[in-house]
Amino acid sequence: MSRTTNKKEGRKSLVNRREFIAAAAGAIAAPLILPACVLGREGHVAPSNRIAVAQIGTGRNGRGHTRRLGRDPMVEFLAVCDVDQTRRQNAKGSVDSYRGERRSSCKAYNDYRDVLARDDIDAVVIATPDHWHTPISIHAAEAGKDIYCEKPVSLTINEGRQLVQAVERHGRVFQNGSQYRTRPGIRRPCDFIRKGGLGKIKSVFTIWHSMKGQLSSQRFKPYAACINPEVMGRHYTPLDFALPGEPVPEGLDWDLWVGPALWRPYNSLCHVNPMPGVVPWSFCEGFGVAASTGYHSHSTDVLHYALGYEESGPVEIIHPNSNEFPTLTCRYANGELLHLVEGWNKVKELYGGVPEDAKLDGNFGGVVVGERGWLTTMSNAPITGGPTALMEEYNRPEHDVDMGGISHHANWFDCIKTREKPYSHEEIGHRAASLGHLTIIAYKLGRSLKWDPVREVFPEDEQANRLLRRAKRAPWHL
Numbered sequence: 360m361s362r363t364t365n366k367k368e369g370r371k372s373l374v375n376r377r378e379f380i381a382a383a384a385g386a387i388a389a390p391l392i393l394p395a396c397v398l399g400r401e402g403h404v405a406p407s408n409r410i411a412v413a414q415i416g417t418g419r420n421g422r423g424h425t426r427r428l429g430r431d432p433m434v435e436f437l438a439v440c441d442v443d444q445t446r447r448q449n450a451k452g453s454v455d456s457y458r459g460e461r462r463s464s465c466k467a468y469n470d471y472r473d474v475l476a477r478d479d480i481d482a483v484v485i486a487t488p489d490h491w492h493t494p495i496s497i498h499a500a501e502a503g504k505d506i507y508c509e510k511p512v513s514l515t516i517n518e519g520r521q522l523v524q525a526v527e528r529h530g531r532v533f534q535n536g537s538q539y540r541t542r543p544g545i546r547r548p549c550d551f552i553r554k555g556g557l558g559k560i561k562s563v564f565t566i567w568h569s570m571k572g573q574l575s576s577q578r579f580k581p582y583a584a585c586i587n588p589e590v591m592g593r594h595y596t597p598l599d600f601a602l603p604g605e606p607v608p609e610g611l612d613w614d615l616w617v618g619p620a621l622w623r624p625y626n627s628l629c630h631v632n633p634m635p636g637v638v639p640w641s642f643c644e645g646f647g648v649a650a651s652t653g654y655h656s657h658s659t660d661v662l663h664y665a666l667g668y669e670e671s672g673p674v675e676i677i678h679p680n681s682n683e684f685p686t687l688t689c690r691y692a693n694g695e696l697l698h699l700v701e702g703w704n705k706v707k708e709l710y711g712g713v714p715e716d717a718k719l720d721g722n723f724g725g726v727v728v729g730e731r732g733w734l735t736t737m738s739n740a741p742i743t744g745g746p747t748a749l750m751e752e753y754n755r756p757e758h759d760v761d762m763g764g765i766s767h768h769a770n771w772f773d774c775i776k777t778r779e780k781p782y783s784h785e786e787i788g789h790r791a792a793s794l795g796h797l798t799i800i801a802y803k804l805g806r807s808l809k810w811d812p813v814r815e816v817f818p819e820d821e822q823a824n825r826l827l828r829r830a831k832r833a834p835w836h837l
Contacts, residue, residue, distance in 0.1 A: 410433055410434055410481050410482055410772055410775055410776075411437050411479055411480050411481045412437065412482050413437055413439070413440065413477075413480045413482075413483050413484070414428060414439050414450070414486065415441075415474060415484070416485060416491070416509075417439055417440075417443075417446045417447055417449070417450035418441075418446060418634055419634045420486045420637055421441075421486035422450075424484050425453050425454060427766075428454075428768070429453060429456075429457035430457055431768070431772075433769075433772055434772075435463055436454045436465055437464075437480055438468060438477065439451050439454060439465060439467050439468070440467070440468040440469070440470070441469070442470075442611060442612040442613075442615045443608075443630070444469070445632055446632070447467045447469070448467060450467070469612055470612075471495055471498075472498070482504055482505035482506065482507070482771075482775060483506055483507070484507045484508075485499070485506065485507065485508040486536075487509075488616075488638075488640050488646050489511060489514055489641070489646060489647040490514055490619060490646045490647070491619070492513060493513045493514070493518040493519065493522045494618070494831075494837060496508050496512065496522050496525070496533070497521065497522055497525040499531075500525045500528070500529040503529065503531075504531065505532040505533070505771075505775050506526070506532070506533045507534045507536060507768070508533065508534070508788070510535055510536050510537045510656040510657065510660070511648060511652060511788075511795060512535055512788040512791075512792050513789065513792050514647075514796075515827060515828050515829055516796050516797070516815060516827045516828075517827045518828070519789035519792050519793060519796075523785045526785040530778075532771065532774045532778065532781065533784055533785040533788070534771035534774070534781040534782075534783055534784065535788025535791065536767070536783075537657050537660040537783050537788065538767035539660070539661050539723050539724065539738050540782055540783060541762060541765065541767040541782055541783075543760040543762050545723075545737075547742070547759070547760040548665070548727075548736045548744075549661060549665040549736055550760060551753055551758055552665040552729070552734060552736070553665055553666070553667060556731070556734070556749075556753065556758075557727060557728070557729025557730070557732060557734060557749075558730035558731040559729060559730045560666065560727060560729045561695075561728050561730065562695075562698060562710065562712055562728045563666065563696065563697045563698070563725055563727050564699075564700055564703075564710070564725050564726040564728075565655070565659075565662060565697065565698075565699060565724070565725035566654065566725075567595065567650050567699035567700070567701070567798065568701055569592060569593060570594050570595070570597075571593065572592075573641075573649075574588035574592045575588045575592055578639075579628065582603075586600055586602075594802075595650070595687075595798075596644070596799045597641065597642060597643060597647055598643070599643060599644045602623070602624075602628060603624075603626065604625060605624070605626055608625075608632070611625075611630065613625045616630060617832070620645035621830070622832060623645065628640075628642075628643075629646060637653075638653060648792075648796070648799060651798070651799070655794070655798075656792055657722075657791075658722075658724055659790075659794045659795065660783060660787065660788075661723065661725070662727070663791065664787075665736055666691070666695060666727075669790060670787060671790065672797070672810065672812035673690055673691050673810055673812065674690060674691060674692050674809065674811070675690040675807065675809055675810060676688075676689055676690075676810060677689070677690060678802075678804075678805065678807045680806060680807075681807050683807075684698060685710075686700055686705065687699045687798060689794065698710060698712075699798065703719035703726070704719075706719060712728050712733070713726065713733050717743065717745060719735060720737070720740035721735065721738055722737060722739055722740075723737060723739070724736035724737035724738060731749055732744060732746050732749035733745055734753065767783070770782050793815075800823055800827075803826065804822065808820065
């Protein structure tokens with residue numbers, strides 16, 4: 360397979376750091392009796408029909424991907440990659456335990472560029488911290504790999520657009536890791552709303568927390584003097600603290616961990632074994648996007664699908680300083696409003712959006728209010744809505760959703776074979792991340808903003824437009 364190159368020599372050197380010398384292979388005589396796994400019989404998948412996959416990033420989220428990929432008969436799991444020696448060796452051990460007679464050997468790598476240089480790998484799963492999502496995805500596309508990337512797919516709107524362009528330019532299949540839309544229990548209310556079940560939509564609500572809960576947690580207490588959680592916890596955006604430098608743990612390539620982010624010394628709040636949570640680094644502006652990392656990108660993907668805005672966005676972000684609404688609100692071209700609230704109780708207390716006895720619970724979705732009633736789209740909790748007549752209609756068998764047992768990964772695998780667009784392709788992933796970025800920019804500037812979702816600019820607002828991109832540390836420029 361010829362490796363895709365880029366006109367820019369700098370980017371070419373990143374992806375093609377290792378040049379392999381092709382070796383002539385001698386002829387091997389075929390055995391008289393081939394095992395069933397080679398022939399694809401007895402429930403086995405023949406090697407020629409499997410997808411050769413590598414995983415880049417093997418932390419807490421990554422372990423779930425390792426289990427999923429390792430147990431799938433459609434997958435030939437060839438490589439794991441992590442800048443933490445402990446994590447990558449644990450991941451390799453997990454893959455080896457799944458391997459059996461139908462698996463090829465799995466190799467562990469420190470540098471993702473070595474993975475992308477392998478011509479025998481078809482696709483990569485990226486489960487790194489956020490600041491690596493876009494660069495690795497772009498380099499993977501340039502190397503001819505299909506991509507499954509955890510959410511959010513970018514740290515800035517400009518990054519996300521570059522990712523979309525690279526995926527499309529190189530003809531790759533990209534799946535954003537926002538799996539809730541693939542779940543029938545979430546897809547059902549979204550489809551009901553999308554098809555007009557609530558009538559004209561009035562208001563939509565989803566969660567966006569301040570930094571208080573994270574910065575006040577136990578693991579931040581030793582650093583309270585430099586973090587000042589009482590003050591900084593009031594912020595709704597990721598922050599950058601002058602955390603003290605600590606000795607880099609043995610086996611951790613901290614320079615490569617930091618990668619394209621602006622340099623800062625190692626601190627265990629960002630990376631430590633065992634991991635204290637799913638995305639412990641998300642508080643830091645250089646590495647994550649706080650609420651958008653934790654849950655908002657999932658919620659946006661679900662709600663934009665329900666509203667039909669999955670490949671677009673709002674036209675205005677209205678800051679509470681304007682006194683038009685009590686919380687930050689996004690207005691769409693058709694007049695629909697998406698309100699960000701810190702808790703589901705605020706839907707009743709601040710907006711009176713649902714009846715007092717309405718049961719609101721769960722995450723990774725929201726509450727949609729229309730002229731015919733209201734309905735939740737959240738996971739980890741029962742779907743609720745009202746009035747009673749509307750829920751009776753919603754529960755009719757004709758609104759059942761059958762995904763055919765297709766999971767988010769399986770949908771990606773199917774599209775790798777057919778070359779069709781997955782459920783949450785690159786443009787959808789970009790737009791889901793973009794709403795979080797727009798929210799953060801409005802909070803940073805402390806004012807309302809007009810937004811052009813087609814051109815992806817703030818019209819006649821250079822101060823805001825400067826926040827659409829950020830500098831990267833050499834040599835990791837895009």
